[in-house]
Amino acid sequence: MRTTTTATPLVEVRGLHTFYGNSHVLHGVDLQIAPGETLALLGRNGMGKSTTIRSLLGLTPARSGEVRIKGKDVTGSAPHQMIRRGIGYVPEGRGMFPNLTVRESLLMAARPGVNGRRGWSLDRVLETFPRLGERFAHLTGNLSGGEQQMVAIGRALMTNPELMILDEATEGLAPLIRKEIWEVIRLIKASGIATLVVDKNVNVLLDLADRSMIMVKGRVVYDGPSQDLKSHPQILRTHIGL
Numbered sequence: 001m002r003t004t005t006t007a008t009p010l011v012e013v014r015g016l017h018t019f020y021g022n023s024h025v026l027h028g029v030d031l032q033i034a035p036g037e038t039l040a041l042l043g044r045n046g047m048g049k050s051t052t053i054r055s056l057l058g059l060t061p062a063r064s065g066e067v068r069i070k071g072k073d074v075t076g077s078a079p080h081q082m083i084r085r086g087i088g089y090v091p092e093g094r095g096m097f098p099n100l101t102v103r104e105s106l107l108m109a110a111r112p113g114v115n116g117r118r119g120w121s122l123d124r125v126l127e128t129f130p131r132l133g134e135r136f137a138h139l140t141g142n143l144s145g146g147e148q149q150m151v152a153i154g155r156a157l158m159t160n161p162e163l164m165i166l167d168e169a170t171e172g173l174a175p176l177i178r179k180e181i182w183e184v185i186r187l188i189k190a191s192g193i194a195t196l197v198v199d200k201n202v203n204v205l206l207d208l209a210d211r212s213m214i215m216v217k218g219r220v221v222y223d224g225p226s227q228d229l230k231s232h233p234q235i236l237r238t239h240i241g242l
């Protein structure tokens with residue numbers, strides 16, 4: 001099942017084939033995200049979700065396939081160029097620089113977005129995550145997992161992105177902190193930023209996402225409105241085992 005949008009997608013990926021050495025892990029992945037849309041990328045462990053994101057960003061370049069941002073072919077662009085084109089990335093594992101303070105981590109990322117957008121300033125990030133204000137001068141390496149995750153999200157917001165990619169942003173966090181992170185993801189969505197979210201909390205994710213895709217062994221086996229997936233739990237059972 002596919003959902004088609006008539007407007008030019010914000011990000012479009014076509015026919016990605018990606019390898020780790022001789023191991024062929026993505027087998028022709030297609031993906032589209034419309035401006036402001038929230039897309040859930042679902043699938044069991046090892047099915048290729050993170051690799052899809054990494055190939056989209058140029059971190060693990062695909063051997064073939066195409067990546068477009070607002071219709072412009074950006075295939076083969078370096079990761080920093082993808083960020084400059086409006087993609088904020090919160091990697092699995094958070095990607096902290098442990099010897100930088102919270103302040104340095106946030107300010108280092110600061111840049112106006114595409115077309116000079118400056119909606120996400122340091123003040124707004126600190127308003128969104130008051131705890132980071134309290135830890136402002138601390139080294140990120142000394143923060144709790146939840147606080148590090150807030151830095152990772154805050155840092156991506158400081159780039160004023162049009163698309164935020166969150167890979168397992170709530171993994172390993174205590175339930176209350178997890179709830180806080182979900183609230184921030186909802187706030188990001190409400191602010192009009194498109195989001196691509198990978199997370200093991202499928203039920204929360206289905207409530208949040210406009211559309212969901214399921215990957216099995218490097219292929220997209222489902223792409224449709226999250227609402228349809230919620231009303232057809234057998235699809236989730238078959239492909240994710242829920």
Ligand SMILES: Nc1ncnc2c1ncn2[C@@H]1O[C@H](COP(=O)(O)OP(=O)(O)OP(=O)(O)O)[C@@H](O)[C@H]1O
Pocket residue numbers: 020023025043044045046047048049050051052
């Ligand atoms: N650096 C790597 N070198 C070799 N193989 C890798 C590497 N990273 C991932 N793989 C393999 O590629 C396949 C896809 O992994 P990927 O991390 O994209 O899956 P995923 O759906 O994101 O799952 P997870 O939730 O476990 O991260 C898996 O078989 C994995 O073992």
